[in-house]
Amino acid sequence: MGSTVSTSVIKRLPRYYRFLQELMNNGITRISSRELSEKMGFTASQIRQDLNCFGGFGQQGYGYNVSELHDEIGKILGVDKGYKTILIGAGNLGRAIATHINFDARGCKLIGIFDINPQLLGVKVGNIEIMHTDSLARFCKDNSPVVAILCIPKASAQQIADNLVKFGIKAFWNFSHCDLKPTYNDIIVENVHLGDSLMTMVYGVNNLLPNKE
Amino acid sequence: MGSTVSTSVIKRLPRYYRFLQELMNNGITRISSRELSEKMGFTASQIRQDLNCFGGFGQQGYGYNVSELHDEIGKILGVDKGYKTILIGAGNLGRAIATHINFDARGCKLIGIFDINPQLLGVKVGNIEIMHTDSLARFCKDNSPVVAILCIPKASAQQIADNLVKFGIKAFWNFSHCDLKPTYNDIIVENVHLGDSLMTMVYGVNNLLPNKE
DNA sequence: TAGATTGTTAATCGATTAACAATC
DNA sequence: TAGATTGTTAATCGATTAACAATC
Numbered sequence: 001m002g003s004t005v006s007t008s009v010i011k012r013l014p015r016y017y018r019f020l021q022e023l024m025n026n027g028i029t030r031i032s033s034r035e036l037s038e039k040m041g042f043t044a045s046q047i048r049q050d051l052n053c054f055g056g057f058g059q060q061g062y063g064y065n066v067s068e069l070h071d072e073i074g075k076i077l078g079v080d081k082g083y084k085t086i087l088i089g090a091g092n093l094g095r096a097i098a099t100h101i102n103f104d105a106r107g108c109k110l111i112g113i114f115d116i117n118p119q120l121l122g123v124k125v126g127n128i129e130i131m132h133t134d135s136l137a138r139f140c141k142d143n144s145p146v147v148a149i150l151c152i153p154k155a156s157a158q159q160i161a162d163n164l165v166k167f168g169i170k171a172f173w174n175f176s177h178c179d180l181k182p183t184y185n186d187i188i189v190e191n192v193h194l195g196d197s198l199m200t201m202v203y204g205v206n207n208l209l210p211n212k213e
Numbered sequence: 214m215g216s217t218v219s220t221s222v223i224k225r226l227p228r229y230y231r232f233l234q235e236l237m238n239n240g241i242t243r244i245s246s247r248e249l250s251e252k253m254g255f256t257a258s259q260i261r262q263d264l265n266c267f268g269g270f271g272q273q274g275y276g277y278n279v280s281e282l283h284d285e286i287g288k289i290l291g292v293d294k295g296y297k298t299i300l301i302g303a304g305n306l307g308r309a310i311a312t313h314i315n316f317d318a319r320g321c322k323l324i325g326i327f328d329i330n331p332q333l334l335g336v337k338v339g340n341i342e343i344m345h346t347d348s349l350a351r352f353c354k355d356n357s358p359v360v361a362i363l364c365i366p367k368a369s370a371q372q373i374a375d376n377l378v379k380f381g382i383k384a385f386w387n388f389s390h391c392d393l394k395p396t397y398n399d400i401i402v403e404n405v406h407l408g409d410s411l412m413t414m415v416y417g418v419n420n421l422l423p424n425k426e
Numbered sequence: 427t428a429g430a431t432t433g434t435t436a437a438t439c440g441a442t443t444a445a446c447a448a449t450c
Numbered sequence: 451t452a453g454a455t456t457g458t459t460a461a462t463c464g465a466t467t468a469a470c471a472a473t474c
Contacts, residue, residue, distance in 0.1 A: 008465065010416055014409035015392075032431060041392075044431095045467050052433060060432040061474045077412050078419030096309035097407075106408060107415035146418060171418045173411055179228075179254075188417035192410055194310075195319060196227035197403055198386055199290050202320035203223055204401035205359060205384045206291030221441065245455060257455095258443050265457060273456040274450040 005053045012050060013077055015040065020070035032063035082109040083171075085147040086139070088160060090115040090123070090130045093175060094151035098125045108147055112139055133160075140167035147171045154178035218266045225263060226290055228253065233283035245276035295322040296384075298360040299352070301373060303328040303336070303343050306388060307364035311338045321360055325352055346373075353380035360384045367391035 019040050023031060033044040040047075051057050051064075057072055058064045074080065085108040087098055094113070103110045113125050116133045123130045131139065139145075148169045150157055157176035162183055164172075171188035174180050180189045232253050236244060246257040253260075264270050264277075270285055271277045287293065298321040300311055307326070316323045326338055329346045336343045344352065352358075361382045363370055370389035375396055377385075384401035387393050393402045 006465075011409075011413055013416065014406070014412040017412070018390075018409075034431080043467060045469090046465090048432065048434085049466080056433065058432050059474060060472070061430045063431065076416070076419075078415045079412070081415065081419055083415065083418055091313070092309040093313045096305040100304070100306045101407060101411065103411075106411050107419070108411065146422075147414070170421065171414055173414050177231075186421055188414055188421060190410055190414035190417070192407070193227070194314060194405070196224075196231075197405055198314065198316075198319050198321065199227040199230070199292070200224055201360070201384055201386050201401055201403035202291045202294065202296065203226065203289070204403070205296055206289075206294055206320070208383065208399055208401060209359075219441075247455080256443060258445090259441090261456065261458085262442080269457065271456050272450060273448070274454045276455065 009050050009053055012042070013073055016047075016050070017070065017073045017077065017079075020066055020073065023066045024070060029066050030063055031066055033058070035063075078107045079105060081107045083107055083147050084143060084145040085110050085149065086112040086114065086136075086145045086169075087149040087151065088114050088133065088136075088164075089151035089153075090117075090120050090125060091151060094149075095125050097149060097151060097175070098128070111143060111145060114139075136163070137167055140164075140169070144168060147173065149173045149175070150180075151175045222263050222266055225255070226286055229260075229263070230283065230286045230290065230292075233279055233286065236279045237283060242279055243276055244279055246271070249277075291320045292318060294320045296320055296360050297356060297358040298323050298362065299325040299327065299349075299358045299382075300362040300364065301327050301346065301349075301377075302364035302366075303330075303333050303338060304364060307362075308338050310362060310364060310388070311341070324356060324358060327352075349376070350380055353377075353382070357381060360386065362386045362388070363393075364388045 019036070033047045036047055037044040048058070051069070054072070054076055057069050082104070085103060087094055087110060090098070090113050094115070098110060098113060110128065113128050113130050114133045114136055115130050118132065120130045121132055146169065148164050148171070150161065150172055152160060154177040157174070157178050158180065161172060161180050165182060165184050165187060172180055172182070172190065174189060174191045175194070177195065179191055182189055232249070246260045249260055250257040261271070264282070267285070267289055270282050295317070298316060300307055300323060303311075303326050307328070311323060311326060323341065326341050326343050327346045327349055328343050331345065333343045334345055359382065361377050361384070363374065363385060365373060367390040370387070370391050370393065374385060374393050378395060378397050378400060383399075385393055385395070385403065387402060387404045388407070390408065392404055395402055
């Protein structure tokens, strides 16, 4: 239960989950850590090490049952939990996230979208009507969402996050251009810095290409 | 030049860059590794260690000059390079990326957007007209883009990437739901797995909340 | 049974932190 | 000069890899 698994391992779990899904789709029912390692680019040792953080899912002399392992990892990740989720900020990025992400397959259920811009009120994104940020408190009281996705400018992000914690939000998926510091303990924060990711890539290019200057 | 800096360090550079920008905006001209460590949540040791991978930017007894350090890191990252960039896939996510990201401030210059859907031809995203994927070869010949952003379904991602490499693309910012394996060497790939990020967060929630079952 | 492959312990490697001499 | 803080080396910590006994 509570025994903490390192975040390095956790971050690899979704990747295992994806590859196992792929294998299932290809009708492969059984795989050894060595075969999986070749497909995924991890070492077989690491795969066995990782999986054994959660239990012995394999069988000596046989390997792993693909769909069984897939389901186990899904359970560990919580893909079937359907945590009630709201999205704040229905700009370009917010609307894209709302429509592009398969929340249901990843343990979330999108139940509300909010924006501060009155012009967006009632506009539909997927099958959800955008509501005004003013109605957040009421909505949270009535529906008890657990996860909040922040697609708002960094200036307002911290303050809105603080409020949301008061409204009972337990986790943030944060696309705002800042590092959230939740005021309270036991709040999960996953910061997504797309700009940082792009700059990392640019560093790579910059150090790959011969400088022409 | 070529002396390799670990990716752990590289991935922290954009974060330094952001915080230093923030400090500049607040009119702070000078900072010690200890002060910076408190703001950023790294240890002072790590900050000095990181920066010294690239040179001695500080001064004993004084600390670091904020704007100088900011500019040095910017130069290391290549934020002023303006690498010509194209975006493939003008769906919800593609259009959001095109409009939401400040490419110019991150070493990229978005010069073309492509989609396979004929209905999108000529539609403007920002100030760029969507072109058909069929014209990619021609466009690359004429304009020599270096970076490609992939916002296309995973089924077609690998094949399009292979083609783009033939057209001279040197780096991918990949939002497709797959891990790109570029066929050639010396190609930079930055995979962004938004779904994985969400699942990591869900794992956190799942292991934080008391299971009610 | 013999062969294969796991689960798990031990060895290695790399990254982070601590310490301190150099120096502004 | 004395105080502060870097640059850098050494110590620690954690994560990855290798090895192998257990076992299917």
